[in-house]
Amino acid sequence: MSDKTPLSNNGQNMYSRRRFIQVAASVTTTGALLAACSQGEDTKLTKAKVDKAVPGEQVTATVNAAKGKTYFPSGDPRIPDAYTAPLPPYQSVQYVPGRGGTVRSVCMSFLPLPAPKDQNKYWQELNKRLNVDWQPSLIPATSYPDKVGTLLASGDMPELFLVDTSSSPAVIPALQQGAFTDLTEYLSGDGLKDYPNISRIAPNVWKNISFEGKIYGVPRPRALIGVTMLWRNDWAKKAGMEHIQNGEDFFKVLQYFTKNDPDGNKKADTWGLGYIYGTASYIFQMFGAPNGWRQDSSGKLVNSVETEEFKAGMGYLHRLYAAGLFHPDSFTQTITQAKNGLIAGKFGGYVDGYVGWWGERSGVRKVDPNGDITVLLPVSGNGNTPVHHMGTGHYGFAAIPSQYGGDREKVKELLRIMDYLTAPIFSSENDFLKYGVDGVDNKTTDGKKVLTDTGQKDIGELVYIGNSVPAFYNSEEPDFALMEQKAVSDLIKMGVSNAVTGLYSPTATKQGAKMSQIYNDHFLRIVKGLDPLSSIEQWRNDWKKNGGDQMRKEYEEALSKKS
Structure with missing residues (x-):
């Protein structure tokens, strides 16, 4: 499931999680200046010039006046703040970052390459603002794992290197063997004072990126929740079942989606759910299954597939499938096809990252002005306590x-x-990173900046290796920010984490493809009714003998070392 729902498309702006008043305070006091000057003891830094930043005192006054009106701090570092109106731009970077040389980076990419530098005013201006010759290598996400292996073997790596252990597990041994710089002293404690924007990243995120107790990089922060059920709430209202309480309610509303023409076109062309492999995660959460691994009271690690909660979820998935409540293409759909299917009204729900919510919500209203896409919280499958599988x-x-x-x-x-x-994002620096050169990369329409075709081509993912920490603001539907904040808050209250986050199992890396095949084969056969639910015992045996037990041993050893 890709991350690539752009952070600034469709009017949805994602920006600093920490209370904005703290940001403003850092501008109006000597805090940020002292932090920058502390580096200046070794390196003479040039004061950054910003054309469109308002005085810090004005920002602070605006924030104080907006609190509880258009600014809604969450009070919880795990939950982004929400804004229903923008705040004045302010300067968040006091000194020019670079020293005039070349800086190379490598990062995965989901978009076409940007226009070449000599034809790209955004890239040229970026180089001026950073005071470096920025040379990114943007690798298609599907090719990134192979490229990572090649770069690690070459010994000639760029200065900034995107490490994503989930998509490129080969990088984990490289971390263990010292291929990357231990940045703990720079990115923890007093060291973070030199980097005020980075310092706003939530403590949980730093914990989750740490490897064997050390920090090796700057996170690309996301909200701490996992994937969510994006849901046609308007269809549920038609069924008179907007407030679903349990698994039986959920089944009945899916029957309505499939059999009662919820789009009103007098055709039998709608189904309950799509994208079965992703959507299955919601079903497992309904029945309280672990988020990958959990640790029992004795300290033993238990994998989700070994639990009765997982088995109950598989039984429920078969029931849904046997009743014809999944779209016929649900086993073969890509995530893009699932997005398009929900927007087109082919089915009533599927599971995706919550950052896709706005794209689907705005998209469906172009098809049906009364369409209403919401996030459906996991409901109890059979009287149990449902959970939400947290992200990292x-x-x-x-x-x-x-x-x-x-x-x-x-x-x-x-x-x-x-x-x-x-x-x-409310800083002048992020305004440039997001919207580029005024009059070239963007234009102002109804008081709002929008990217031009040139901007789309110029900006692309030139700086995708970094981004601001999340918060909620939507210029097209201001109250949507409050909807997002509430959904994230509710999901976190139900949240369970994966017990092995940040840990390494060589067997998980070596046997990953084999284990995935075992999972997919058994999953398909049970859901389709080709094998009985009791065959899950064979699934568990296959999992154990093909690396599951060895993974458990390795993860338990890693947990022991960590504790």
């Missing part, structure tokens, strides 16, 4: 290869660049 709060981190780690001034320069790329 990040999508990889920007690491610095160890070949550069011996040069402290180089490390600080690279971290200053990442601090710039982490600038909050």
